[in-house]
Amino acid sequence: MTKVALITGITGQDGTYISKLLLDKGYVVHGIKRESSTARTEDKGGAQKNINLHFHFCDITDYSKLIRIIKEVRPDEIYNLAAQSNVQISFDRPEYTAEINALGTLRLLEAIRTLGLEKKTRFFQASTGDLFGNSLEIPQNESTPFYPRNPYAVSKLYAYWIAINYREAYDMFVCNGILFNHESPIRPENFVTRKITKAAVRIKKGLQEKLYLGNLNAKRDWGFAGDYVEAMWLMLQQDEPDDYVIATGETHSVQDMVEFAFREVGLEIEWEGEGLEKKGRNAATGEILIEVDPQFYRPLESSLLVGNPSKAREKLGWMPVVNFEELVKMMVKNDLKFVES
Numbered sequence: 001m002t003k004v005a006l007i008t009g010i011t012g013q014d015g016t017y018i019s020k021l022l023l024d025k026g027y028v029v030h031g032i033k034r035e036s037s038t039a040r041t042e043d044k045g046g047a048q049k050n051i052n053l054h055f056h057f058c059d060i061t062d063y064s065k066l067i068r069i070i071k072e073v074r075p076d077e078i079y080n081l082a083a084q085s086n087v088q089i090s091f092d093r094p095e096y097t098a099e100i101n102a103l104g105t106l107r108l109l110e111a112i113r114t115l116g117l118e119k120k121t122r123f124f125q126a127s128t129g130d131l132f133g134n135s136l137e138i139p140q141n142e143s144t145p146f147y148p149r150n151p152y153a154v155s156k157l158y159a160y161w162i163a164i165n166y167r168e169a170y171d172m173f174v175c176n177g178i179l180f181n182h183e184s185p186i187r188p189e190n191f192v193t194r195k196i197t198k199a200a201v202r203i204k205k206g207l208q209e210k211l212y213l214g215n216l217n218a219k220r221d222w223g224f225a226g227d228y229v230e231a232m233w234l235m236l237q238q239d240e241p242d243d244y245v246i247a248t249g250e251t252h253s254v255q256d257m258v259e260f261a262f263r264e265v266g267l268e269i270e271w272e273g274e275g276l277e278k279k280g281r282n283a284a285t286g287e288i289l290i291e292v293d294p295q296f297y298r299p300l301e302s303s304l305l306v307g308n309p310s311k312a313r314e315k316l317g318w319m320p321v322v323n324f325e326e327l328v329k330m331m332v333k334n335d336l337k338f339v340e341s
């Protein structure tokens, strides 16, 4: 029997990767897309030409339209990836962030229940390693207490628990993937990895003079989005629903990320100064290429985020394939090919 999946957030980074993965596995894929979306889905691997791929215009705030779509599609699996996913923006728009991330998740779960699809439709919730925020436990696993440090993570905390609540109250097949940072060549530039790889390439090509960043000491556990969507799918294929940390188990600072990316374009960086005065120079010429700009600092920072993916390895047989160095190379290579302005 052909399986049917519904993806919210199909125009985003993970939506793009998982739609390809599911289409390759023979699924019929339905995606929810906002009318206002600037993402050009027709460019994503020629996906729109695929007769097994269907788009539905809807906003995750529109409960009655969500009900109609789910009633029509009757999905075997829903991947809830739609989110206001940018932490910096969440400080500026906390209420909007909660509306999309927290209540959006509730609306989908309630739609499944209202339509009597509790036993048919399996549900994946994109939770985040940022739930651990200020955790003192390193690395973080499924039983590490949460301590969210920004409105985005707080909104995702509600979504995490409402997902578990529906699993327990209505015996629904609902899984939380507690996803640590995952990146790719299609990561938008308002996330630090892509900001860095694109700037390294633009500086190398003489299109940009300097890169301005915020907290260079922040550390993250960065993996490849293509590996992480595989874990999402695996969670929904198990006999029992459960929650899993998906991470590489390695952590790097933003400063490391800069060094790796600039090295990929042939530029060695030497650092001087501390805090706001820290600067990165081209080791060959002495030219300052990286400076700190306080506008990119956050009112609060999540501390050391690094996940322990042992449970996913043991129960799902999942392991990340692409390591940090390969990820940076992949992103820089893509930017070298396409960045022209």
Ligand code: NAP
Binding pocket: 008, 009, 010, 011, 012, 013, 014, 015, 032, 033, 034, 036, 037, 038, 039, 058, 059, 060, 061, 080, 081, 082, 083, 084, 085, 086, 100, 126, 127, 128, 129, 178, 179, 180, 181, 182, 183
């Ligand atoms: P992303 O690139 O920011 O994609 C977000 C998607 O949500 C886009 O398709 C966006 O559509 C859609 N969306 C936003 N607001 C919406 C609304 N009101 N109604 C309907 N759709 C809406 O995010 P991602 O990196 O792919 O992440 C996927 C999910 O995993 C998110 O829930 C994120 O919070 C979570 N997550 C990501 C990471 C990571 O490192 N990437 C880590 C942990 C958790 P438009 O194209 O219209 O903007």
Ligand code: G4F
Binding pocket: 085, 086, 087, 088, 127, 128, 129, 130, 179, 180, 181, 182, 190, 191, 192, 193, 195, 212, 213, 214, 215, 216, 218, 219, 220, 254, 296, 297, 298, 301, 302, 305
């Ligand atoms: O790339 P970022 O904006 O990602 P962040 O905040 O870790 O959030 C991402 O990962 C979460 C999982 O842990 C997801 F849930 C979330 O949806 C999103 O995908 O920032 C990474 C780090 C931060 O510590 C930030 O302070 O980089 C630091 N940083 C330093 N300079 C910067 C900059 N971040 C951005 N975006 N821009 C800068 O100029």
